[in-house]
Amino acid sequence: MTEISKLAAAFAPHEELAAALLPHAFAADDGSHDAAHLIRVWKNAARIQAEEGSEARLLAAAVLLHDCVSVEKNSPLRTQASRLAAEKATGILKDLGWGTDEIAAVAHAILTHSFSANIPPETLEAKILQDADRLDAIGMVGAARCFYIAGRMGSGLYDPLDPLAEARALDDKAFAIDHFETKLFRLADGFKTEAGRRLAHEREQRLRDVLAMMLDEI
Template sequence: MTRLPALAAAFAPHDDLADKLLPYAFSGNDGSHDASHLIRVWKNAARIQAEEGGDDRQLAAAVLLHDCVSVEKNAPFRAEASRLAAEKAWEILDGLGWRTAEISPVAHAILTHSFSANMTPETLEAKILQDADRLDAIGMVGAARCFYIAGRMGSGLYDPLDPLADNRPLDDKAFAIDHFETKLFRLADGFQTAAGRRLALERQVRLRSVLAMLLDEI
């Protein structure tokens, strides 16, 4: 907890808000959804917001609290994670004196940001949060997170006899690189903002390069 004031500075110009919300921002010990993830998502969101507009204070709150309830990737109620986080975020912001009209768009952004929830964001802030979070799942960081999560889940890196699943069903619970095809390469087609789509295409190229280099080495 002693690092939280220093971490808050990374969310400037909303470092005062971050100082209040960071104590609630994490649950569990998932290194793919930690402080570094929040900072990257905020940088992505701020970059998109600078082009697209939107309420940056609401966006900062949504970024800071979007993972405030942690549910493991292999948990049976994984699809409920964003709903649980939105409900907790509402309670936190209400406790800090936010008005309902301010909390509602933050909760909506958190509710709809998750790929697992399969919900469409309706506000600009929600679209930016979804794009900013998904940018962190592709590119070099996305590849690193994929392999990290595979290790947490006890998966192998790849099928030694059929890495690209030419003659077997894809199984991203068993093999990390299967997740590239089952999810990561699909993300770039679902971005909500023009700025997000442009950034996603750049990172998609990097992600495909990671896979190509891995396949060359094996």
């Protein structure tokens, strides 16, 4: 069994679709947007979809391809990442013989999932993908990803003289824990589904606990 086949099994009951899409789906050198991220987002999406409904095949394709174009967090193209991914996904699904309406639905979900793009999701699949992806940015995994990305970007963990930015401007490009306030704590209130909102508030509390424990230690 190949590595792709093993990974595809995590996307049951859409293993065949996953096997076709995974070779195009993620950047191998980015541990915050890798196969593990896709699997977590799929688990989040499936959990929300079980309560909210939606077309599962379209949702699976959108999850699998939502990060198919890799753009670093500090790139000037960051706000265009979801548009670029939607365009690439459109071509991939065309090559697989998908219909125009299905492709448009998947592309819309990918386009609107991004916080940076700031485009409202209009379909249930798009709302679920956005919620599922944002769930991976908060909670324990969200904290781990935040510190991982900070290291990747060459940022410090915190300002040693003013970790809570009480007498300075927040700067999440310089200090990892500044990102908690500039973005991560803002995510929970923007969830689009009832199931997603419930999960988000649980995970946000975990994220706040991580910050509180870190502040206690420093």
